[in-house]
Amino acid sequence: MEPILEVKNLTKNFGGLCAVSNVSMTINQGELIGLIGPNGAGKTTLFNLLTGVYEPSSGLIELNDDGQKIQLGGLKPYKITGYGISRTFQNIRLFKAMTVLENVKVAMHKNIRYGTIAAILRLPSYYSEEKWVEEKACELLKEVGLYSKRNEMATNLPYGEQRRLEIARALAIQPKILFLDEPAAGMNPQETADLTKLIHHIREKYKLTVILIEHDMSLVMNICERIYVLDYGKMIANGSPEEIKNNEFVIKAYLGEEI
Protein backbone atom coordinates (compact mmCIF):
# COMPACT_ATOMS: atom_id res chain seq x y z
CA MET A 1 0.00 0.00 0.00
CA GLU A 2 1.11 3.48 -0.84
CA PRO A 3 1.00 6.42 1.58
CA ILE A 4 -1.40 9.13 0.37
CA LEU A 5 -0.68 11.62 3.12
CA GLU A 6 2.47 11.97 5.16
CA VAL A 7 2.82 14.27 8.14
CA LYS A 8 6.32 14.90 9.44
CA ASN A 9 7.12 16.60 12.77
CA LEU A 10 4.12 18.89 12.55
CA THR A 11 4.01 21.59 15.25
CA LYS A 12 1.59 24.41 15.96
CA ASN A 13 2.17 27.01 18.67
CA PHE A 14 -0.40 29.55 19.79
CA GLY A 15 1.83 31.99 21.63
CA GLY A 16 3.29 29.96 24.48
CA LEU A 17 0.85 27.08 24.06
CA CYS A 18 1.98 24.17 21.97
CA ALA A 19 -1.31 22.76 20.69
CA VAL A 20 0.25 20.18 18.38
CA SER A 21 3.82 19.18 18.96
CA ASN A 22 6.05 17.14 16.70
CA VAL A 23 3.29 14.96 15.30
CA SER A 24 4.15 12.50 12.55
CA MET A 25 1.73 10.15 10.86
CA THR A 26 1.49 8.16 7.66
CA ILE A 27 -1.87 7.52 6.05
CA ASN A 28 -2.15 4.91 3.36
CA GLN A 29 -4.45 4.89 0.38
CA GLY A 30 -7.93 3.65 1.30
CA GLU A 31 -7.39 3.36 5.04
CA LEU A 32 -9.99 4.25 7.66
CA ILE A 33 -8.12 5.95 10.45
CA GLY A 34 -9.34 7.05 13.88
CA LEU A 35 -7.90 9.98 15.76
CA ILE A 36 -8.74 9.91 19.46
CA GLY A 37 -7.62 11.60 22.62
CA PRO A 38 -8.99 13.35 25.70
CA ASN A 39 -10.63 16.77 25.40
CA GLY A 40 -8.20 19.50 24.44
CA ALA A 41 -5.62 17.05 23.13
CA GLY A 42 -5.29 18.96 19.86
CA LYS A 43 -7.27 16.72 17.53
CA THR A 44 -9.27 19.47 15.87
CA THR A 45 -6.18 21.68 15.70
CA LEU A 46 -4.46 18.87 13.82
CA PHE A 47 -7.43 18.72 11.40
CA ASN A 48 -7.31 22.47 10.97
CA LEU A 49 -3.62 22.24 10.15
CA LEU A 50 -4.16 19.50 7.62
CA THR A 51 -7.00 21.38 5.90
CA GLY A 52 -5.27 24.75 5.88
CA VAL A 53 -7.37 26.66 8.41
CA TYR A 54 -4.16 27.15 10.43
CA GLU A 55 -0.65 27.49 9.11
CA PRO A 56 1.82 25.06 10.73
CA SER A 57 4.55 26.59 12.91
CA SER A 58 6.89 23.93 11.59
CA GLY A 59 6.83 20.51 9.98
CA LEU A 60 5.69 19.08 6.68
CA ILE A 61 2.39 17.85 5.26
CA GLU A 62 2.98 15.93 2.07
CA LEU A 63 0.20 14.76 -0.22
CA ASN A 64 0.83 12.05 -2.76
CA ASP A 65 -1.30 13.13 -5.69
CA ASP A 66 -0.99 10.22 -8.16
CA GLY A 67 2.75 9.98 -7.70
CA GLN A 68 3.27 13.72 -7.44
CA LYS A 69 4.41 15.00 -4.05
CA ILE A 70 2.63 18.17 -3.00
CA GLN A 71 3.43 20.23 0.11
CA LEU A 72 0.17 21.32 1.74
CA GLY A 73 1.62 23.27 4.67
CA GLY A 74 0.70 26.96 4.46
CA LEU A 75 -1.60 26.60 1.45
CA LYS A 76 -4.98 28.32 1.56
CA PRO A 77 -7.90 26.03 2.50
CA TYR A 78 -9.56 26.33 -0.91
CA LYS A 79 -6.37 25.19 -2.64
CA ILE A 80 -6.05 22.19 -0.32
CA THR A 81 -9.69 21.36 -1.07
CA GLY A 82 -8.80 21.60 -4.74
CA TYR A 83 -6.38 18.70 -4.28
CA GLY A 84 -9.26 16.50 -3.16
CA ILE A 85 -9.22 16.89 0.61
CA SER A 86 -12.54 17.66 2.21
CA ARG A 87 -13.85 17.84 5.74
CA THR A 88 -16.80 18.22 8.05
CA PHE A 89 -16.82 20.38 11.14
CA GLN A 90 -17.14 19.55 14.83
CA ASN A 91 -19.67 22.34 15.40
CA ILE A 92 -21.80 21.95 12.28
CA ARG A 93 -21.07 24.67 9.76
CA LEU A 94 -23.80 24.41 7.15
CA PHE A 95 -24.90 27.35 5.03
CA LYS A 96 -28.00 27.82 7.14
CA ALA A 97 -30.10 30.13 4.98
CA MET A 98 -29.53 28.02 1.85
CA THR A 99 -31.56 24.99 0.91
CA VAL A 100 -30.23 21.46 1.35
CA LEU A 101 -29.72 21.18 -2.40
CA GLU A 102 -27.87 24.49 -2.62
CA ASN A 103 -25.56 23.45 0.19
CA VAL A 104 -24.42 20.51 -1.90
CA LYS A 105 -24.22 22.63 -5.07
CA VAL A 106 -21.88 25.11 -3.39
CA ALA A 107 -19.44 22.30 -2.69
CA MET A 108 -19.40 21.32 -6.38
CA HIS A 109 -18.05 24.73 -7.22
CA LYS A 110 -14.61 23.72 -8.43
CA ASN A 111 -16.05 21.38 -11.05
CA ILE A 112 -18.36 23.95 -12.57
CA ARG A 113 -17.00 25.24 -15.82
CA TYR A 114 -18.62 28.59 -16.42
CA GLY A 115 -17.60 31.97 -15.16
CA THR A 116 -19.20 35.18 -13.98
CA ILE A 117 -19.75 36.51 -17.50
CA ALA A 118 -21.52 33.34 -18.65
CA ALA A 119 -23.66 33.48 -15.51
CA ILE A 120 -24.75 37.08 -16.08
CA LEU A 121 -25.38 36.69 -19.80
CA ARG A 122 -26.93 33.22 -19.31
CA LEU A 123 -24.83 31.66 -22.04
CA PRO A 124 -25.63 28.06 -23.08
CA SER A 125 -22.79 26.78 -20.87
CA TYR A 126 -24.71 28.09 -17.86
CA TYR A 127 -27.75 25.94 -18.63
CA SER A 128 -25.85 22.77 -19.45
CA GLU A 129 -23.61 23.02 -16.38
CA GLU A 130 -26.47 23.90 -14.04
CA LYS A 131 -28.40 20.88 -15.28
CA TRP A 132 -25.43 18.63 -14.61
CA VAL A 133 -24.94 20.14 -11.13
CA GLU A 134 -28.60 19.66 -10.27
CA GLU A 135 -28.55 15.98 -11.29
CA LYS A 136 -25.29 15.25 -9.51
CA ALA A 137 -26.41 17.02 -6.31
CA CYS A 138 -29.72 15.13 -6.28
CA GLU A 139 -27.85 11.87 -6.72
CA LEU A 140 -25.68 12.61 -3.68
CA LEU A 141 -28.69 13.57 -1.59
CA LYS A 142 -30.38 10.29 -2.46
CA GLU A 143 -27.26 8.53 -1.27
CA VAL A 144 -27.47 10.05 2.21
CA GLY A 145 -31.27 9.87 2.27
CA LEU A 146 -32.00 13.58 2.20
CA TYR A 147 -33.46 13.81 -1.30
CA SER A 148 -37.02 14.34 -0.08
CA LYS A 149 -35.84 17.31 1.97
CA ARG A 150 -33.81 18.96 -0.77
CA ASN A 151 -35.82 22.19 -0.81
CA GLU A 152 -35.81 22.73 2.96
CA MET A 153 -33.57 25.30 4.57
CA ALA A 154 -30.52 23.59 6.05
CA THR A 155 -31.17 25.19 9.43
CA ASN A 156 -34.59 23.49 9.66
CA LEU A 157 -33.19 19.95 9.48
CA PRO A 158 -32.98 17.89 12.66
CA TYR A 159 -29.54 17.50 14.15
CA GLY A 160 -28.71 14.04 12.80
CA GLU A 161 -29.72 15.04 9.28
CA GLN A 162 -27.61 18.19 9.47
CA ARG A 163 -24.64 15.93 10.21
CA ARG A 164 -25.51 13.77 7.21
CA LEU A 165 -25.88 16.83 5.01
CA GLU A 166 -22.40 17.92 6.06
CA ILE A 167 -21.09 14.55 4.89
CA ALA A 168 -22.99 14.86 1.59
CA ARG A 169 -21.53 18.32 1.12
CA ALA A 170 -18.03 17.04 1.82
CA LEU A 171 -18.57 14.27 -0.74
CA ALA A 172 -19.70 16.74 -3.39
CA ILE A 173 -16.12 17.95 -3.60
CA GLN A 174 -15.24 14.50 -4.98
CA PRO A 175 -12.52 14.04 -2.40
CA LYS A 176 -9.75 11.49 -2.17
CA ILE A 177 -9.32 12.06 1.54
CA LEU A 178 -12.23 12.81 3.85
CA PHE A 179 -11.77 14.27 7.33
CA LEU A 180 -14.72 13.77 9.67
CA ASP A 181 -14.61 15.82 12.87
CA GLU A 182 -16.76 14.03 15.46
CA PRO A 183 -19.43 12.83 13.02
CA ALA A 184 -21.38 11.01 15.73
CA ALA A 185 -21.32 13.75 18.37
CA GLY A 186 -24.74 14.15 19.96
CA MET A 187 -26.28 11.23 18.10
CA ASN A 188 -28.36 8.48 19.70
CA PRO A 189 -27.28 4.82 19.28
CA GLN A 190 -29.61 4.27 16.32
CA GLU A 191 -28.31 7.32 14.47
CA THR A 192 -24.74 6.27 15.24
CA ALA A 193 -25.39 2.84 13.76
CA ASP A 194 -26.84 4.44 10.60
CA LEU A 195 -23.84 6.71 10.39
CA THR A 196 -21.45 3.77 10.69
CA LYS A 197 -23.21 2.14 7.76
CA LEU A 198 -23.05 5.35 5.76
CA ILE A 199 -19.33 5.78 6.36
CA HIS A 200 -18.67 2.20 5.27
CA HIS A 201 -20.84 2.66 2.19
CA ILE A 202 -19.30 5.91 0.92
CA ARG A 203 -15.81 4.62 1.58
CA GLU A 204 -16.37 1.56 -0.58
CA LYS A 205 -18.22 3.43 -3.28
CA TYR A 206 -15.88 6.38 -3.72
CA LYS A 207 -12.61 4.61 -2.79
CA LEU A 208 -12.04 7.15 -0.03
CA THR A 209 -9.37 7.46 2.58
CA VAL A 210 -11.21 8.46 5.76
CA ILE A 211 -9.76 10.00 8.89
CA LEU A 212 -12.17 10.62 11.74
CA ILE A 213 -12.06 12.19 15.16
CA GLU A 214 -14.52 10.56 17.51
CA HIS A 215 -15.24 10.17 21.21
CA ASP A 216 -17.72 7.36 20.70
CA MET A 217 -15.39 4.41 21.33
CA SER A 218 -17.86 1.81 20.05
CA LEU A 219 -17.83 3.55 16.68
CA VAL A 220 -14.07 4.03 16.61
CA MET A 221 -13.20 0.47 17.68
CA ASN A 222 -15.83 -0.85 15.31
CA ILE A 223 -14.84 0.73 12.04
CA CYS A 224 -11.30 2.07 12.28
CA GLU A 225 -8.46 -0.03 10.95
CA ARG A 226 -5.80 1.99 12.65
CA ILE A 227 -5.95 4.51 15.46
CA TYR A 228 -3.75 7.42 16.38
CA VAL A 229 -3.93 8.76 19.96
CA LEU A 230 -3.15 12.36 20.81
CA ASP A 231 -2.62 13.70 24.33
CA TYR A 232 -1.49 17.24 25.17
CA GLY A 233 -0.60 17.76 21.51
CA LYS A 234 1.72 14.74 21.37
CA MET A 235 1.12 11.52 19.50
CA ILE A 236 1.30 8.93 22.26
CA ALA A 237 0.29 5.77 20.40
CA ASN A 238 -0.73 4.34 17.10
CA GLY A 239 -1.87 0.89 16.10
CA SER A 240 -4.82 -1.40 15.56
CA PRO A 241 -7.89 -1.05 17.84
CA GLU A 242 -6.76 -4.11 19.85
CA GLU A 243 -3.31 -2.69 20.43
CA ILE A 244 -4.72 0.71 21.43
CA LYS A 245 -7.15 -0.83 23.93
CA ASN A 246 -4.26 -2.42 25.78
CA ASN A 247 -1.72 0.37 25.41
CA GLU A 248 -0.63 1.56 28.85
CA PHE A 249 -0.02 5.19 27.71
CA VAL A 250 -3.51 5.40 26.30
CA ILE A 251 -5.08 4.02 29.46
CA LYS A 252 -3.04 6.46 31.48
CA ALA A 253 -4.12 9.38 29.29
CA TYR A 254 -7.80 8.52 29.60
CA LEU A 255 -8.01 7.21 33.14
CA GLY A 256 -4.99 8.78 34.83
CA GLU A 257 -2.37 6.81 36.73
CA GLU A 258 -2.07 5.40 40.21
CA ILE A 259 -0.32 7.60 42.68
Next chain:
Amino acid sequence: MRKEYLTKENIAWLLLAVGSFVICSLLMNLGIINSYYQITLYNICINIILAVSLNLVIGICGQFSLGHAGFMCIGAYAAGIITKMMPNFGGFVLGILVGFVLSAIVALIVSIPTLRLRGDYLAIATLGFAEIIRILVQNMKITNGAAGLNGIPQLTSWPLLMIGVVVSIVVVCNYTHSAPGRACISIREDEIASEAMGINTTKYKVIAFVIGALLASLAGALYACNFYVIKPSQFTFNKSIDILVMVVFGGMGSMTSSVIAAIVIGIINMVLANFSEIRMIIYGLALVAIMIFKPTGLLGQRELSFKKLFSSRKGAK
Protein backbone atom coordinates in the same frame (compact mmCIF):
# COMPACT_ATOMS: atom_id res chain seq x y z
CA MET B 1 -34.35 31.35 -29.47
CA ARG B 2 -33.41 28.62 -27.07
CA LYS B 3 -36.24 27.21 -25.04
CA GLU B 4 -34.52 28.05 -21.72
CA TYR B 5 -35.10 31.77 -22.31
CA LEU B 6 -38.78 31.46 -23.20
CA THR B 7 -40.12 30.10 -19.92
CA LYS B 8 -43.39 31.31 -18.44
CA GLU B 9 -41.54 33.13 -15.67
CA ASN B 10 -39.27 35.03 -18.02
CA ILE B 11 -42.21 36.11 -20.14
CA ALA B 12 -44.01 37.25 -17.00
CA TRP B 13 -40.99 39.32 -15.96
CA LEU B 14 -40.76 40.82 -19.42
CA LEU B 15 -44.45 41.74 -19.30
CA LEU B 16 -43.96 43.32 -15.88
CA ALA B 17 -41.04 45.43 -17.13
CA VAL B 18 -42.72 46.46 -20.38
CA GLY B 19 -46.02 47.02 -18.57
CA SER B 20 -44.58 49.38 -15.97
CA PHE B 21 -42.70 51.21 -18.72
CA VAL B 22 -45.81 51.67 -20.85
CA ILE B 23 -48.00 52.70 -17.92
CA CYS B 24 -45.52 55.32 -16.70
CA SER B 25 -45.04 56.63 -20.25
CA LEU B 26 -48.80 56.92 -20.69
CA LEU B 27 -49.23 58.71 -17.38
CA MET B 28 -46.46 61.13 -18.33
CA ASN B 29 -48.01 61.83 -21.71
CA LEU B 30 -51.44 62.34 -20.16
CA GLY B 31 -49.94 64.78 -17.67
CA ILE B 32 -50.98 62.79 -14.61
CA ILE B 33 -47.30 62.45 -13.80
CA ASN B 34 -46.36 66.12 -14.12
CA SER B 35 -42.82 67.38 -14.37
CA TYR B 36 -42.57 67.56 -10.57
CA TYR B 37 -43.60 63.94 -10.11
CA GLN B 38 -41.35 63.05 -13.00
CA ILE B 39 -38.27 64.13 -11.05
CA THR B 40 -39.36 61.79 -8.26
CA LEU B 41 -39.87 58.97 -10.75
CA TYR B 42 -36.40 59.46 -12.24
CA ASN B 43 -34.89 59.64 -8.78
CA ILE B 44 -36.63 56.42 -7.83
CA CYS B 45 -35.20 54.65 -10.87
CA ILE B 46 -31.67 55.78 -10.07
CA ASN B 47 -32.14 54.76 -6.45
CA ILE B 48 -33.36 51.32 -7.53
CA ILE B 49 -30.09 50.77 -9.40
CA LEU B 50 -28.10 51.95 -6.38
CA ALA B 51 -30.07 49.88 -3.88
CA VAL B 52 -29.98 46.70 -5.94
CA SER B 53 -26.24 46.98 -6.55
CA LEU B 54 -25.50 47.70 -2.87
CA ASN B 55 -27.72 44.78 -1.90
CA LEU B 56 -25.50 42.50 -3.96
CA VAL B 57 -22.51 43.52 -1.84
CA ILE B 58 -24.22 43.65 1.56
CA GLY B 59 -27.18 41.32 1.32
CA ILE B 60 -25.85 38.58 -0.96
CA CYS B 61 -22.14 38.57 -0.24
CA GLY B 62 -22.37 39.81 3.36
CA GLN B 63 -19.66 42.46 2.99
CA PHE B 64 -20.48 45.79 4.55
CA SER B 65 -19.73 48.68 2.22
CA LEU B 66 -20.22 52.30 3.25
CA GLY B 67 -18.85 53.95 0.13
CA HIS B 68 -21.46 53.40 -2.54
CA ALA B 69 -21.83 57.15 -3.16
CA GLY B 70 -18.14 57.26 -4.06
CA PHE B 71 -18.66 54.98 -7.05
CA MET B 72 -21.77 56.89 -8.03
CA CYS B 73 -19.63 60.04 -7.89
CA ILE B 74 -17.04 58.54 -10.24
CA GLY B 75 -19.73 57.54 -12.74
CA ALA B 76 -21.46 60.92 -12.53
CA TYR B 77 -18.31 62.95 -13.08
CA ALA B 78 -16.99 60.71 -15.86
CA ALA B 79 -20.27 61.02 -17.75
CA GLY B 80 -20.60 64.72 -16.91
CA ILE B 81 -17.16 65.72 -18.15
CA ILE B 82 -17.32 63.63 -21.32
CA THR B 83 -20.84 64.60 -22.35
CA LYS B 84 -19.98 68.26 -21.89
CA MET B 85 -17.28 67.76 -24.50
CA MET B 86 -19.38 65.45 -26.70
CA PRO B 87 -23.04 66.35 -26.14
CA ASN B 88 -24.53 63.41 -28.02
CA PHE B 89 -25.50 59.81 -27.42
CA GLY B 90 -22.02 58.53 -28.34
CA GLY B 91 -20.52 60.76 -25.67
CA PHE B 92 -23.01 59.44 -23.15
CA VAL B 93 -22.05 55.83 -23.89
CA LEU B 94 -18.36 56.72 -23.79
CA GLY B 95 -18.93 58.51 -20.47
CA ILE B 96 -20.61 55.44 -18.99
CA LEU B 97 -17.75 53.21 -20.20
CA VAL B 98 -15.06 55.52 -18.79
CA GLY B 99 -17.00 55.54 -15.51
CA PHE B 100 -17.03 51.72 -15.55
CA VAL B 101 -13.28 51.52 -16.06
CA LEU B 102 -12.47 54.10 -13.37
CA SER B 103 -14.83 52.66 -10.78
CA ALA B 104 -13.62 49.12 -11.49
CA ILE B 105 -10.03 50.23 -10.92
CA VAL B 106 -10.94 52.03 -7.69
CA ALA B 107 -13.04 49.08 -6.53
CA LEU B 108 -10.15 46.69 -7.12
CA ILE B 109 -7.71 48.96 -5.28
CA VAL B 110 -10.00 49.18 -2.25
CA SER B 111 -11.24 45.63 -2.17
CA ILE B 112 -8.27 43.38 -2.91
CA PRO B 113 -6.32 44.26 0.25
CA THR B 114 -9.36 44.60 2.54
CA LEU B 115 -11.39 41.63 1.35
CA ARG B 116 -8.51 39.26 2.00
CA LEU B 117 -9.34 39.76 5.66
CA ARG B 118 -12.37 38.46 7.47
CA GLY B 119 -14.59 40.98 9.19
CA ASP B 120 -15.69 44.55 8.76
CA TYR B 121 -12.53 46.08 7.36
CA LEU B 122 -14.28 46.80 4.08
CA ALA B 123 -16.72 49.16 5.81
CA ILE B 124 -13.89 51.32 7.16
CA ALA B 125 -11.91 51.20 3.91
CA THR B 126 -14.86 52.09 1.68
CA LEU B 127 -15.91 54.84 4.07
CA GLY B 128 -12.46 56.38 3.73
CA PHE B 129 -12.20 55.86 0.00
CA ALA B 130 -15.54 57.47 -0.77
CA GLU B 131 -14.39 60.54 1.15
CA ILE B 132 -11.06 60.55 -0.70
CA ILE B 133 -12.89 60.46 -4.02
CA ARG B 134 -15.17 63.30 -2.98
CA ILE B 135 -12.26 65.45 -1.78
CA LEU B 136 -10.28 64.74 -4.95
CA VAL B 137 -13.24 65.79 -7.03
CA GLN B 138 -13.66 68.89 -4.91
CA ASN B 139 -10.07 69.97 -5.54
CA MET B 140 -9.46 69.05 -9.16
CA LYS B 141 -9.65 71.53 -12.01
CA ILE B 142 -11.27 69.19 -14.50
CA THR B 143 -14.20 68.64 -12.13
CA ASN B 144 -14.56 72.39 -11.49
CA GLY B 145 -13.97 72.05 -7.73
CA ALA B 146 -16.65 72.63 -5.14
CA ALA B 147 -18.90 74.48 -7.60
CA GLY B 148 -19.35 71.25 -9.56
CA LEU B 149 -20.28 70.81 -13.19
CA ASN B 150 -23.05 72.90 -14.71
CA GLY B 151 -24.92 72.54 -17.93
CA ILE B 152 -24.48 68.85 -18.48
CA PRO B 153 -26.59 67.94 -21.53
CA GLN B 154 -29.75 66.09 -20.61
CA LEU B 155 -29.21 62.79 -22.37
CA THR B 156 -30.97 60.52 -19.89
CA SER B 157 -34.41 59.76 -21.19
CA TRP B 158 -37.20 57.72 -19.66
CA PRO B 159 -36.60 54.67 -21.92
CA LEU B 160 -32.86 54.78 -21.18
CA LEU B 161 -33.52 54.98 -17.47
CA MET B 162 -35.87 52.03 -17.62
CA ILE B 163 -33.30 50.03 -19.60
CA GLY B 164 -30.73 50.87 -16.94
CA VAL B 165 -33.02 49.64 -14.17
CA VAL B 166 -33.91 46.41 -15.96
CA VAL B 167 -30.31 45.66 -16.92
CA SER B 168 -29.11 46.22 -13.34
CA ILE B 169 -31.78 43.97 -11.85
CA VAL B 170 -31.18 41.26 -14.45
CA VAL B 171 -27.40 41.39 -13.95
CA VAL B 172 -27.70 41.11 -10.17
CA CYS B 173 -30.38 38.41 -10.23
CA ASN B 174 -28.61 36.33 -12.88
CA TYR B 175 -25.42 36.57 -10.91
CA THR B 176 -27.14 35.59 -7.66
CA HIS B 177 -28.76 32.51 -9.20
CA SER B 178 -25.54 30.98 -10.52
CA ALA B 179 -22.48 29.18 -9.22
CA PRO B 180 -20.53 32.38 -8.49
CA GLY B 181 -23.63 33.79 -6.79
CA ARG B 182 -24.01 30.68 -4.65
CA ALA B 183 -20.36 31.07 -3.71
CA CYS B 184 -21.10 34.63 -2.55
CA ILE B 185 -24.08 33.54 -0.48
CA SER B 186 -22.04 30.77 1.12
CA ILE B 187 -19.43 33.37 2.12
CA ARG B 188 -22.17 35.37 3.82
CA GLU B 189 -23.42 32.27 5.61
CA ASP B 190 -20.10 30.84 6.81
CA GLU B 191 -16.79 31.99 5.46
CA ILE B 192 -14.70 29.19 6.97
CA ALA B 193 -16.98 26.47 5.61
CA SER B 194 -17.11 28.22 2.27
CA GLU B 195 -13.34 28.17 1.99
CA ALA B 196 -13.30 24.51 3.03
CA MET B 197 -15.67 23.79 0.13
CA GLY B 198 -13.00 24.95 -2.30
CA ILE B 199 -14.20 28.51 -2.83
CA ASN B 200 -11.64 31.25 -3.28
CA THR B 201 -13.47 33.60 -0.93
CA THR B 202 -11.40 36.70 -1.70
CA LYS B 203 -12.05 36.32 -5.43
CA TYR B 204 -15.82 36.10 -5.11
CA LYS B 205 -16.03 38.92 -2.60
CA VAL B 206 -14.06 41.12 -5.01
CA ILE B 207 -16.24 40.12 -7.98
CA ALA B 208 -19.44 41.02 -6.11
CA PHE B 209 -17.93 44.28 -4.94
CA VAL B 210 -16.79 45.25 -8.45
CA ILE B 211 -20.18 44.45 -10.00
CA GLY B 212 -21.77 46.62 -7.30
CA ALA B 213 -19.35 49.44 -8.07
CA LEU B 214 -19.98 49.23 -11.83
CA LEU B 215 -23.74 49.48 -11.39
CA ALA B 216 -23.35 52.39 -8.96
CA SER B 217 -21.27 54.17 -11.56
CA LEU B 218 -24.00 53.55 -14.15
CA ALA B 219 -26.51 55.10 -11.76
CA GLY B 220 -24.17 58.06 -11.35
CA ALA B 221 -23.94 58.57 -15.11
CA LEU B 222 -27.73 58.46 -15.49
CA TYR B 223 -28.01 60.90 -12.61
CA ALA B 224 -25.51 63.41 -14.02
CA CYS B 225 -27.09 63.45 -17.47
CA ASN B 226 -30.54 63.97 -16.03
CA PHE B 227 -30.15 66.79 -13.52
CA TYR B 228 -27.79 69.15 -15.45
CA VAL B 229 -25.77 69.89 -12.30
CA ILE B 230 -23.52 67.75 -10.14
CA LYS B 231 -21.64 68.92 -7.08
CA PRO B 232 -19.25 67.06 -4.79
CA SER B 233 -21.60 67.78 -1.88
CA GLN B 234 -24.19 65.46 -3.45
CA PHE B 235 -21.93 62.45 -2.96
CA THR B 236 -21.15 62.65 0.73
CA PHE B 237 -21.36 59.93 3.34
CA ASN B 238 -25.04 60.88 3.73
CA LYS B 239 -25.76 59.64 0.21
CA SER B 240 -24.16 56.27 1.01
CA ILE B 241 -26.32 56.07 4.13
CA ASP B 242 -29.43 56.91 2.07
CA ILE B 243 -28.72 53.89 -0.15
CA LEU B 244 -27.92 51.72 2.85
CA VAL B 245 -31.23 52.68 4.45
CA MET B 246 -33.08 51.43 1.35
CA VAL B 247 -31.28 48.09 1.50
CA VAL B 248 -31.84 47.60 5.23
CA PHE B 249 -35.39 48.96 5.13
CA GLY B 250 -36.41 46.53 2.40
CA GLY B 251 -34.52 43.48 3.58
CA MET B 252 -30.96 42.41 3.00
CA GLY B 253 -30.53 39.78 0.32
CA SER B 254 -33.84 40.37 -1.44
CA MET B 255 -33.83 42.31 -4.71
CA THR B 256 -37.60 42.68 -4.73
CA SER B 257 -37.45 44.43 -1.40
CA SER B 258 -34.70 46.80 -2.55
CA VAL B 259 -36.87 47.86 -5.48
CA ILE B 260 -39.92 48.31 -3.27
CA ALA B 261 -37.92 50.16 -0.62
CA ALA B 262 -36.48 52.53 -3.24
CA ILE B 263 -40.00 53.28 -4.50
CA VAL B 264 -41.50 53.72 -1.01
CA ILE B 265 -38.66 55.90 0.23
CA GLY B 266 -38.79 57.93 -2.99
CA ILE B 267 -42.48 58.63 -2.45
CA ILE B 268 -41.99 59.39 1.26
CA ASN B 269 -39.25 61.87 0.35
CA MET B 270 -41.56 63.57 -2.12
CA VAL B 271 -44.38 63.85 0.39
CA LEU B 272 -42.04 65.15 3.07
CA ALA B 273 -40.25 67.56 0.73
CA ASN B 274 -41.83 70.51 2.53
CA PHE B 275 -40.64 69.28 5.91
CA SER B 276 -37.05 68.55 5.00
CA GLU B 277 -35.87 69.32 8.56
CA ILE B 278 -37.84 66.48 10.09
CA ARG B 279 -37.17 64.08 7.21
CA MET B 280 -33.97 62.76 8.74
CA ILE B 281 -35.73 62.36 12.10
CA ILE B 282 -38.47 60.29 10.45
CA TYR B 283 -35.78 58.25 8.64
CA GLY B 284 -34.09 57.56 11.94
CA LEU B 285 -37.32 56.65 13.70
CA ALA B 286 -38.32 54.35 10.84
CA LEU B 287 -34.97 52.57 10.99
CA VAL B 288 -35.18 52.14 14.76
CA ALA B 289 -38.73 50.83 14.45
CA ILE B 290 -37.71 48.34 11.77
CA MET B 291 -34.74 47.13 13.77
CA ILE B 292 -36.99 46.53 16.78
CA PHE B 293 -40.05 45.02 15.11
CA LYS B 294 -38.65 43.43 11.94
CA PRO B 295 -34.86 43.23 12.04
CA THR B 296 -34.71 41.41 8.69
CA GLY B 297 -36.37 44.33 6.88
CA LEU B 298 -39.86 44.65 5.44
CA LEU B 299 -39.65 41.57 3.23
CA GLY B 300 -36.74 39.74 4.81
CA GLN B 301 -35.15 37.52 2.20
CA ARG B 302 -38.36 36.85 0.32
CA GLU B 303 -38.42 37.50 -3.40
CA LEU B 304 -41.21 38.01 -5.85
CA SER B 305 -41.01 34.79 -7.84
CA PHE B 306 -43.25 34.03 -10.77
CA LYS B 307 -41.98 30.47 -10.69
CA LYS B 308 -43.45 29.91 -7.23
CA LEU B 309 -46.57 31.87 -8.12
CA PHE B 310 -47.26 29.65 -11.11
CA SER B 311 -46.51 26.40 -9.32
CA SER B 312 -48.71 27.32 -6.33
CA ARG B 313 -51.59 28.10 -8.67
CA LYS B 314 -51.11 24.77 -10.38
CA GLY B 315 -51.16 23.13 -6.94
CA ALA B 316 -54.45 24.88 -6.09
CA LYS B 317 -56.12 23.42 -9.15
